[in-house]
Amino acid sequence: MYLKRFCKPTVREALAAVKRELGPEALVLSTELVAAGGWRGVVGARDVQITAAVDREVSAARPTLSSARPAAAADPLVARLLAAGVDRMLAEAVVAAIPSGERRSVSDRRLRDVLGAILAGLAAEDDAFARVEVFVGPPGVGKTTTIAKLAARERAGHGRTVGMVAADGFRAGAVEQLRVYATIIGAPFTVARTPGDLDRVLARGRRPMLVDTAGRSPDDRAVADVLQVLGGRRGIRTHLVMAADTSAASARRILAAYDAARPERLVITKVDEADSVMPLLSVVRERGLPISFVTNGQRVPEDVARATPSLLASAVLRESSSSMETLS
Numbered sequence: 001m002y003l004k005r006f007c008k009p010t011v012r013e014a015l016a017a018v019k020r021e022l023g024p025e026a027l028v029l030s031t032e033l034v035a036a037g038g039w040r041g042v043v044g045a046r047d048v049q050i051t052a053a054v055d056r057e058v059s060a061a062r063p064t065l066s067s068a069r070p071a072a073a074a075d076p077l078v079a080r081l082l083a084a085g086v087d088r089m090l091a092e093a094v095v096a097a098i099p100s101g102e103r104r105s106v107s108d109r110r111l112r113d114v115l116g117a118i119l120a121g122l123a124a125e126d127d128a129f130a131r132v133e134v135f136v137g138p139p140g141v142g143k144t145t146t147i148a149k150l151a152a153r154e155r156a157g158h159g160r161t162v163g164m165v166a167a168d169g170f171r172a173g174a175v176e177q178l179r180v181y182a183t184i185i186g187a188p189f190t191v192a193r194t195p196g197d198l199d200r201v202l203a204r205g206r207r208p209m210l211v212d213t214a215g216r217s218p219d220d221r222a223v224a225d226v227l228q229v230l231g232g233r234r235g236i237r238t239h240l241v242m243a244a245d246t247s248a249a250s251a252r253r254i255l256a257a258y259d260a261a262r263p264e265r266l267v268i269t270k271v272d273e274a275d276s277v278m279p280l281l282s283v284v285r286e287r288g289l290p291i292s293f294v295t296n297g298q299r300v301p302e303d304v305a306r307a308t309p310s311l312l313a314s315a316v317l318r319e320s321s322s323s324m325e326t327l328s
């Protein structure tokens with residue numbers, strides 16, 4: 001057996017290189033995200049590293065890699081799931097759930113269903129908005145855009161109006177962005193410039209309110225004040241927003257940083273831009289934090305959906321997310 005590693009910016013390119021060099025019968029043994037080489041690595045980019053094998057004589061020019069894990073080759077279905085970007089633990093769980101007699105000819109659809117069933121506990125599947133839904137998270141992950149998508153959908157799809165609240169009054173630009181959306185959508189819009197303001201707004205409103213916060217460190221005094229007001233009220237559901245391509249280490253750091261906000265839900269954004277949501281999902285599985293919404297593009301309001309088991313499975317398997325609208 002001849003083994004070789006391929007490092008490319010995307011899974012697609014890595015698989016193409018495997019095919020080109022080893023031929024179509026090559027077997028993928030493992031897929032991992034590794035730091036990219038050269039300047040891309042310096043700026044934090046990651047490559048996909050695929051270890052593949054082909055059943056032929058080892059030539060002198062192509063030494064065997066001693067570190068490859070032969071166990072994966074033992075089950076072609078595990079290898080197929082690893083190649084699709086699923087992590088090893090999950091891949092093994094999926095395979096264990098499929099009777100051995102069926103494993104040879106299992107369809108993509110069946111794999112997605114089994115994976116969905118395993119991930120089902122992660123889909124929050126809330127059926128309505130809480131009276132106050134707050135969105136917190138690092139800068140630029142898509143908090144404001146997600147709120148706009150949700151408010152616009154509620155208006156267009158159900159004829160219901162939800163209020164939009166900018167709790168980050170200390171940043172003029174961010175407030176204006178939400179105000180413009182609120183005007184277009186026709187949603188009531190309030191700016192809470194101080195924690196006292198926010199307290200009054202939350203006490204007053206009866207319809208569901210979507211509260212936007214600044215993408216700043218939760219250690220920031222102003223953010224901490226906002227979180228304190230929110231933490232003291234009932235009927236509030238806090239969503240931590242993270243981008244789909246967040247690494248496992250960053251996800252752990254962000255979860256720790258936003259612990260004070262007591263997030264009860266996770267929103268995963270920018271699935272369309274991510275090579276893999278697997279590192280983030282692995283951490284979320286450890287924590288058992290239910291996922292409320294998934295976003296997969298910049299379009300308001302189209303590119304958002306409530307997380308369902310099948311949507312999460314599709315995101316892991318990097319299936320076309322065009323099915324998102326029908327799933328929401």
Ligand SMILES: Nc1nc2c(ncn2[C@@H]2O[C@H](COP(=O)(O)OP(=O)(O)OP(=O)(O)O)[C@@H](O)[C@H]2O)c(=O)[nH]1
Pocket residue numbers: 138139140141142143144145146174213214215216269270271272273295296297298303
């Ligand atoms: N490709 C893609 N882009 C997205 C998605 N969601 C949001 N964006 C883009 O990400 C950028 C930042 O979005 P915002 O909604 O302003 O992010 P934010 O978290 O409110 O940012 P701050 O308020 O600065 O912390 C915008 O250009 C959005 O269009 C998504 O699902 N996919």
Ligand SMILES: [Mg+2]
Pocket residue numbers: 143144145174212213214215
């Ligand atoms: Mg914002």
